[in-house]
Structures are given as C-alpha cells and as structure tokens.
Amino acid sequence: MPRNPRNQIYPANEDLPAPGRGGLPARLWRIRTELILLSALALLTLTLHGATQEGRWWPYVLLTSAVSVPVATRTGRNWVVAHFWCVVSRHRLQRVCLETTMHTRAGRIPLVLWITPTTTGEKALIMTRAGICAEEFEAYSEEIAAACWARSVNVYRHRRRAQFVIVEIVRRDEVPGAASPGLDRLYGRRAWVSVRPDLEEPPDLPRKVALAQAG
Template sequence: MPRNPRNQIFPANEDLPAARGGGPLVRLWRARAELLVAATLTLATLTLLDATREGRWVPFLLLTSAISAPAATRTGRNWIAAHFWCVFSRHRLQRVCLETTMHTRAGRIPLVLWITPTTTGEKALILTRAGISAEEFEAYSEEIAAACWARSVNVYRHRTRAQLLIVEVVRRDEAPGAASPGLDRLYGRRAWVSLRPELEEPPDLRTPVRLAQVG
C-alpha cells in the first residue's frame, strides 16, 4: 500500500510501457564521467608504452608521477573519493527513477544536470520531466537514501523554476574534504526552498544542513 498518493501517480490498472534509460545520446551523456576516465587511462597507457619502446624514460616518470601523486596525498585521496561518490549517487538516482514511478508514461526519467561533492555527501541538480515534480522526489526520499547508501536525503525546489530541484545526499557527519563551491553559483544561495516545513529558510548551499538541524 503506498505511503501517500505521490508514491503511485499512475492508476494501478493502467498498462504503462517499461521505463527506459533513454537513447544513445542520453546514455553517452550519463556515462560521460566513465568515458572520460577510460579515455584518459587509454591515452596514458599508450603514451607510456610508446615512451618505453623508444627508451625515453623522462616522459614515463613525469606521467606516472602525475597519476600517482593524487593517491599519495590525503587531499588527493579525498578528491578521488568525493568524485567517486558523485558518480555512484548519479547512477543510483537514475536507477531509483527507473524502478519507481518517477518517470513519464513514455518511460523518460529526469535529467541529472550536475552533481557536486559537499562536506556531508553530494548535491545533485535535477531537471524534471513533464508530470514529475520536486514533491515526488520528497515522497521517495527514503528510497533514494537507501539506493545511494546514505543516511538521509533532503529535497529543495527552486523558488521560481519549479522544474529544477536539488537532491542533497547526506552520508556522513560534516567533515573537511573535496567539497566544491556548490550549486549556489548558478542561481544564488537563497534561490532554493526546502520541502520540509521544519526548515524555515532555505539552507546555505555551500554549507549543507546537518541531520540535527533537519530532524
């Protein structure tokens, strides 16, 4: 039995097409991070092989140092881990949309325009499709949190552009790391409003709200 009407937006007796991941261009866009990493590794491997075959060790040493240096420092490891979780959460958000009713009757899911690390997890900027709203993401917040292996999820709607929303994934206590400037540079820090009544003001998107403040 659904928790509320927004968890079952389609009639139970309606024969709907299966949700799909999109066309080839959409799939390429969603896999852009993985494709970029694969292309970088391929280029680096070919460069190293070419350098060693010709007996040029200086490019080999420079390239291997540039690749291994981030993993040798705490800042570099934090940056790598933060962006790994961004890619992970992006895919899990898309999977939740496919597995629930957060897709159109044609099977199209919302677009994750941008996802950025924060000191407590990640924030995703999402463009909804026709028939989907920020309130539906709020209704499925527990499912999103479980899919992203997170503690909780907060949803914020844009004050003047209802098709835009932010999904904040909270997976840990606030800690220093590879947090980016945040989404506030796009539309301003005060452009977002929480869907939870206990939050009187939209949060400063550069400093994510802690669980104690939300609860």
Template sequence: MSRNPRNPIFPAGVDLPAAGGGGPLVRLWRARSELLLVLTLALVALTLLTATQQGRWVPLLLLTSAISVPAATRMGRNWIAAHFWCVFSRHRLQRVCLETTMHTRAGRIPLVLWITPTTTGEKALILTRAGISAEKFEAYSEEIAAACWARSVNVYRHRTRAQLLIVEIVRRDEVPGADAPGLDRLYGRRAWVSLRPDLEEPPDLRTQVMLSQVG
C-alpha cells in the same frame, strides 16, 4: 483528499514502455563519467606505450608521477573518494527513478544535470520530466537515502523554475574543508526552497561564517 505523490500515475492494465528509455545521446550523457575515465585511461596507456617504444623515459616518469603523487596524498585520496561517491549517487538516483513512479509514460527518467561533493555528502541538480515534480522526489526521499547508502535526503525546489530541484544527500557529519565550488556558488542558496516545513532554508555561506565567529 490530498494527492499522494507515491501513488502510481499510470492507469492499470495499460502496457507501457520499459522505464529507462532514451536516445543514444541520453545514454551517453548518463555514462559520461565512465566514458571520460575510459578515454583518459586509454590515452594514458597509449602515451606510456609510445614513450617506452621510443626509449623516452622522461615523459614516462613525469606522467606516472602526475598520476601517483596525487593518489598518495590525503587531499588526492579525498578528492577521488568524493567524486567516486558522486558517480555512485548519480547512478543510484537514476535507479530509484526506474524502480518507482518517478518516470514518464514513455519510460523517461529525470536528468541529473550535475552532481558535486559537499561537506556532508553530495548535491545533485535535477531537471524533471513532464508529470514529475519536486514533491514526488520528497515523497521518495527515504528510498533515495537507502539507495545511496546515506543517512538522509533533503529536497529543494527552485523558487521560480519548478522543473529544477536539488537533491542533497547527507551521508556523514560535516567535514571542514571538504566542500567544493558547486551548486551553491553557481546558483546561490537563496534560490532554493526546502519542501519540509521543519527544515530551515539553508543560510547563505557568509551568514554561516559570521554566526560561527560570533558564537
């Protein structure tokens, strides 16, 4: 009988720590985007307040223009929306780990090291904890897709480092030009193996371009 990764991995009748445990550094890492945003807003507000008190209107106009102009352009709005979904998906991935068996006996969940926008959604680079594998993420792919408000989820394991995996969140059709330099460029597509036999391995980006030109 093959093991079902969805089955509970903890013995019944044993009191375990609440899931989501971690030290202060882990909690700060999980909230890094929100903390950076709050720090940036506080710095901007302090700069504006200082400029107005000193009667210096030129720095005030330059700063407000630097903030408002990108938000008024289509490219700026797309960038903001793409990174909003990255933060949203990161928190939802962590919530799925808390609500399922994808955490350790001590209540620790896998670390989302990095998440980046793609042409179809987002890709998250994840470092698993002891006792958790890429196969478990694949077993919970439907739960992850539902939690992230996405169409589907694909899981890829690193060829030589089983503790690293990529969760690809597909939420829309491919949008040309929406891809950002991220996981593919840093780690390469050939380093990852799909856990689904019916899903072909992601081709190299140059191969994709060549095939589209030939077609």
C-alpha cells in the same frame, strides 16, 4: 497504504513501456564520467605505447608522479573519494528513478545535470521531465537515501524554475574541507526552497540571529 499518493502515480493495471528509454544523447550523458575516464585511459595507453616504441621512459615518470602525489596527500585522497561517491550517487539516483514511478509514461527518467561533493555528502542538480516534480522526489526520499547508502535526503526546488531540483544526499557528519564550491556558489542559496516547509529557513534568518546575539 503508500506514504504519499505520488508514490504510485500510474494505475496498477496500466501497461507502461519499460523505463530507461531515451535518446542516445541522454544515455551518453548518464555515463559521461565513465566515457571521459575510458577516453583518457585510451589516450594515455596510446601515448605510453608510442613512447616505449621510441625508447623514451619519461612518460612513465610523469604518470607515476601524477598518480602518487594525490594518493600521498590527504587532500588528494579526499578529492578522489568524494568524487567517487558522486559517481556512485548519480547512478543510484538514476536507478531509483527506473525502479519507481519517477519516469514518464514513455519511460524517460530525469536528467542528473551535475553532482558535486559537500561537507556532508553530495548534491545533485536534476532537471525533471514533464509529469515529474520536486514533490515526487520528496515522496521517494527514503528510497533515495537507502539506494545511495546514505543517512537522509533533502529535496529543494528552484523558486522560479520548478523543473530544476536539488537532491542533497546526507551520508555523514560535516567534514570541513571536503566540499568544492559547487552548487551553492553557482546558483546561490536564496534561489532554492525546501520542499518540506519545516526545513526551510527564512532568507533573513542569519540577520535576525546576528541582531539577537548583538542585543
């Protein structure tokens, strides 16, 4: 038996279209990072080619400095690794939606609007499609964790706009300084509520803890 009825929302005998369909803007949005990197690489290649044709070598010096400085520092390496995992997790999240029933009857999957590093992994801001909700992501939390090669997954929904979901991917113990300001600062912790009531902290919990310690 399935762990949750949401794990199988479509009848087994229903003939659905192949998932992953969508308009061109949605498909381009899913690979936006790769498109930006390819565009930057193409622009860099054209610039270097033009410079070598004119006998100028300073672009190579600038390029070497721009690459070697981040690689030579721990902060730079951590930044590169953290954002690499963001790209990996975004694609793995999309793959879970394709391989499970987290897509519409027309085959459209939720949009990963933004994904950012955290001290324990990544957080993804997702806009669901009609017929999909945060509880469905919670039902597939184990599949998401396995697909992202992570330890666990926490799911939160927006208090006032239920179409927005945060999927928190926990892949390691907390690493200080590994995160960017990210989702917490932009949207605020109080705007989100855990889908699992046992994980939700009351908004006034820090104040209560401070009063208890003071007493």
